[in-house]
Amino acid sequence: MTDSLSQFSVLALYSSMAVYAISFILFTLDLAGIGTAKYKLVSFGLSLTWVGFALQAAATVMRGIAAGRVPWANMYEFALTGTLMIVLVFLIVNLKWNITFLGSFITGFALLFLGLAATNYYVEVVPLPPALQSYWLVIHVFVATLGTGFFALGFALSLAQVLQERRERAVTAAEAKRWAWLSRFPDSVVLENYAYRLIIVGFVLWTFTLIAGAIWAEKAWGRYWGWDVKEVWTFIIWTIYAGYLHARSTRGWRGTRSAVLAMIGFASVIFNFTVVNIFFKGLHAYSGLK
């Protein structure tokens, strides 16, 4: 039962990756200017992203049922739930603001990460070690992955903002043709505003993650803060984003510079998830990889 369920989960995951791949192509073709009024590539791409999301959600839920716990207790499962959250935040935010121009980035990112997870991080379902048997696993890790979702969108918007700002300067300098695909994006001020409004949500979630992690560490390891490598990187990420928020109020740092900080922040999130989890030695040895 458990075995077949986790096999179904893998099947659903591969299906979702196939669907994301198609929507990635559609979004990208649209950015390249292929879409026309007649063939609405973007709306096709968006519908398929919802389908991919549903399949991935099914894969994640089945994995959780097979394991008899929340599906975020090792690298493979963190990657599964983490990308699910990124896609979810994208889809939900897209209901409010039209950000389909990020479709390529989001589906491409999900595809890449799920591919990495399926080939490099996959482990069979095993029971939780005593240190992870806590409701804080449910809260702390879930909020961290949700925060990651907001930071991911903040990254994409900040990157777009930086490129758009260059383009705007080029356009005023009358090199109008440069980077035509960016003409499908809003102007840089709007991008900056979107990025900011998502990153502050991510920052609040990250602050919560930090505090919840400390509460859990106190229970499981006997101290609320011990500069374990994972704690160090969570702190570094928090500090970078605090820097981002300050930069937006510091003369000369608004615009490109603060956007670069937001990008470094998300790069650190990814670093924390991949390199720190696998190669750094610490108490957070829960990747499940040997």
Add this chain to the structure above:
Amino acid sequence: MSLQSSSTTVTNPSLGFVGWLRWFWRQLTSMRTALLLLLLLAIAAIPGSLVPQRAADPNGVTQYFANNEELAPVLDAFQLFDVYSSAWFSAIYLLLFVSLIGCVVPRVKYHWDALRSDPPRTPANLNRLPAQTEFESTDAPEVVIENAHALLKRQGYRAVRYDSAVAGKNRLTVSAERGYVRETGNLLFHGALVGVLIAVGFGGGFGFAGQRVIYEGQAFTNTLLAYDSFNPGRWFSASTLTPYTVTLDSFTTVYEEQNQNAIGQPTDYTANVTTQLKGEEPTQAVIKVNEPLRFGDTDIYLLGNGYAPQITVRDADGGVVFRDTIPFLPQDTNLTSVGVVKLPDGLPEQLGLVGFFYPTVSEGHSGAYFSMYPDLIDPLLSFNVWKGDLGLNEGVPRSVYALDTTSMTKLTGQKTALDSLELRPGETVDLPEGLGSVTFDGVKKFVSLDIHNDPAQGWVLVFALLSLGSLLFSLFIPRRRLWVAVSPSGTTGSIVQIAALARGDDATLGDRVRELSDEMRKPSKT
């Protein structure tokens, strides 16, 4: 006046010094410095994740020194094995917090005044503001402005009337402001961070952390001497230790037996203990990995466990010279464990026994034993016997888990004529050279307990939650000023101007102006 000031600057260098200090203070408390210090702090935290740290991983540091003989002392000189207590890391965060306080205190004063005063006068020219709109109304100016005033108050604005006459025409205005709590939240947030820092320092200074290993049936008495290791804070006083005992009644481990991918993986550790405060009745309690025991002003954590064989050694005549239960340190996930028995007295020569314990023994291809399962299914204890000087009389502290063999000779095991001693529970074997015998009486489990006291831990949490709560206000409550100005139009009508200014980030400013104008243009419901 000018004469005086120029003469003082020339002749009095101390003013220059004060001026310089002022300049320095202004720099330190500027937004740019705060930003740079924050980024510097992030960068400075990185090396501690690349190099093992004494506080978190002392064995890692020892190993690093062994593997990098040349590099390690250089890194050590830069305090890279103690990054988070190093002079340079401390300097950065202390400067950051000085900057924070210097930045926040004047803002508190300013905000306090703002909270108790009316919104500022309406600017003469509203056209220059980032968001504004204009419309005409058929109502009289006084009616329009009173409606606007009431409407803004209902929407939670602090609103006051300012009227003036411009070019002979009456200009009636309302100046309104809302979202003061954004700044309140921001100030509270920064203040709470200072609270976190102080509480962390206070707790570390007055608290302690100690470790103690006890086996089943053994009691621990909370006194300094009873700890295996003890790290007091700077201002800790031993008289604050609450007198109590904790006895380990039993320790159970559950191993996975069904899941083929995880056979032998532990899924539960439970320590059943009896606790007793001095002069009170004993009570039963349970300690688990995620469920520490809060008892006698301390927190008691279950952080490790293993096997402790019970061993009896007799001399050649059968007299007991040693009987004890010795915790063996686990070496792998199947709990192959290593321990040492030291026999300084009672035998003709000092003996040291280096023991290996296999809870479920199996033999590898090379003939070496290993444990294939962590539970006690087929336990075996083996000993190598060493004869000579244990080195206990030199006044050097010796680890109970290691044998210093520099002045000892090996009598059994590899590279000797005799095989290692091998015992199953209940068995007795003779020591070599007719020295006596060893009996393996049985096995108990031991737990390694961490016992902490952090008097300020609760305050750290309170300040952390306060900073999180106030952050919500600081980030999500928009602060803005709104102005409505009404001038007469024709004989009875009015021209209405609305404008707004955000303080801090507010992307919805334009929408708010539009909404207010829509509200005001609705036919009044009277």
